[in-house]
Amino acid sequence: MSAITIPKDSSKRSSHPSSETEDNHVKSPPNPRLRRASDVGGTLPSLAHRLRHNNSILTIALSEDRIYAGTQGGEILVYDLETYERRAVIKGHRGSVLGLYLCKDEGLLFSTAGDRITNAWNTKTFQRAYCLYSVYDIGDVFCVAYSTKLETVYLGAQNTSIQWYDLKEKDQRPLPKPRNHPLFREDPFFDSSGPGGVRTPRPAEDEVRPQHARGGQVLEIDKDNIHHYAHYGYVNCMILVKDIAFTLPGEEVLVSAGGDGVINVWRLGQGKGGAIQHLFSLDDGREEGHSILSLILDGTFLYSGRAGGEVNVWDLETRQLVRSLKAHRDDVMSICVGGGFLFSAAVTGYVRVSASTSMLIFRLILIVRDRNTIDNTSVRCASMLTKGASLLLASQHTKADLITSPVATTTQSQSGMSVIAF
Numbered sequence: 001m002s003a004i005t006i007p008k009d010s011s012k013r014s015s016h017p018s019s020e021t022e023d024n025h026v027k028s029p030p031n032p033r034l035r036r037a038s039d040v041g042g043t044l045p046s047l048a049h050r051l052r053h054n055n056s057i058l059t060i061a062l063s064e065d066r067i068y069a070g071t072q073g074g075e076i077l078v079y080d081l082e083t084y085e086r087r088a089v090i091k092g093h094r095g096s097v098l099g100l101y102l103c104k105d106e107g108l109l110f111s112t113a114g115d116r117i118t119n120a121w122n123t124k125t126f127q128r129a130y131c132l133y134s135v136y137d138i139g140d141v142f143c144v145a146y147s148t149k150l151e152t153v154y155l156g157a158q159n160t161s162i163q164w165y166d167l168k169e170k171d172q173r174p175l176p177k178p179r180n181h182p183l184f185r186e187d188p189f190f191d192s193s194g195p196g197g198v199r200t201p202r203p204a205e206d207e208v209r210p211q212h213a214r215g216g217q218v219l220e221i222d223k224d225n226i227h228h229y230a231h232y233g234y235v236n237c238m239i240l241v242k243d244i245a246f247t248l249p250g251e252e253v254l255v256s257a258g259g260d261g262v263i264n265v266w267r268l269g270q271g272k273g274g275a276i277q278h279l280f281s282l283d284d285g286r287e288e289g290h291s292i293l294s295l296i297l298d299g300t301f302l303y304s305g306r307a308g309g310e311v312n313v314w315d316l317e318t319r320q321l322v323r324s325l326k327a328h329r330d331d332v333m334s335i336c337v338g339g340g341f342l343f344s345a346a347v348t349g350y351v352r353v354s355a356s357t358s359m360l361i362f363r364l365i366l367i368v369r370d371r372n373t374i375d376n377t378s379v380r381c382a383s384m385l386t387k388g389a390s391l392l393l394a395s396q397h398t399k400a401d402l403i404t405s406p407v408a409t410t411t412q413s414q415s416g417m418s419v420i421a422f
């Protein structure tokens with residue numbers, strides 16, 4: 001079962017914090033569309049199902065009928081969303097899987113990892129369709145996005161760059177050079193000469209490919225298809241958005257955020273190969289050290305989760321910061337919105353559920369945490385579903401919990417909303 005904290009009266013401030021952090025939000029009038037769990041027959045969120053794996057789960061992607069989960073061991077787990085049975089285990093990377101992105105037609109699943117490689121998987125056969133890598137030493141690839149309209153892949157990397165590859169040009173590009181592949185490329189640190197000019201030989205298993213990282217077309221990202229210093233810090237997250245105030249109808253833009261605490265908005269397809277062009281930045285002017293770790297868009301409002309437990313709300317029409325919430329005591333790893341609710345998941349292991357009333361005033365509804373988890377178990381990521389009423393929690397302690405939640409069913413707007421959080 002889950003430990004739930006529900007304020008007795010959301011409109012009154014208590015002398016003690018009602019969550020893992022002091023709730024300093026503005027007092028808001030009661031919303032008749034929202035009801036506490038005690039008002040619906042005393043129903044509280046309860047554990048409905050538990051999924052286990054022997055590695056930490058770091059990222060997820062959702063389709064209409066599947067859950068794709070990337071693990072610290074370089075695997076992608078595939079679960080059936082109806083039965084929760086495991087359909088496949090794709091052993092595709094030599095490093096932790098850090099990012100997953102499912103195409104709109106759900107035909108391709110892109111995965112990025114700490115091995116500097118991006119793979120694209122056929123979601124029907126689970127075979128690799130493409131393998132992309134950069135000629136630069138970019139470090140870990142933290143995030144990926146794919147524009148179906150432009151047929152272009154965008155990658156955010158540890159070396160502060162954003163790179164892209166236009167799949168329409170894959171058959172016209174020169175063949176990749178095997179020596180440029182990260183698997184065979186010499187590392188400037190680990191393969192350098194030690195005292196006396198002696199080099200430590202690589203272990204034999206270092207050049208062994210993962211079981212399923214075979215086949216498909218190998219694609220090399222050209223040196224021209226990179227924007228250096230897209231952020232002054234790691235590029236932690238990115239999303240594609242369209243049909244917002246400053247774009248043409250149907251035009252997509254890329255929104256990225258990183259270790260510098262700045263959100264950058266980029267126009268796509270400017271020049272050869274789907275290149276990016278900087279439009280504007282969203283910056284609250286604070287000092288460095290408040291990284292942005294997660295992004296989500298709801299209408300014209302862009303939500304960002306930051307290191308230190310803060311959630312910011314930006315209006316993309318006015319480009320102004322309209323709300324700042326101290327949601328957690330530590331890093332906000334993931335956020336999602338839907339049905340008038342804001343869900344935030346933190347490295348502390350808590351999921352905070354807040355309700356949006358008028359003028360972007362949020363009030364705390366409940367805090368969800370499994371009593372059986374180890375302290376400081378990190379909740380890594382979250383996504384919204386459009387059916388059921390459940391919350392799936394997974395942590396770095398190798399389990400995923402499905403919790404049925406009455407919160408999603410207590411609103412007349414988008415009733416039957418589900419949440420999946422890792």
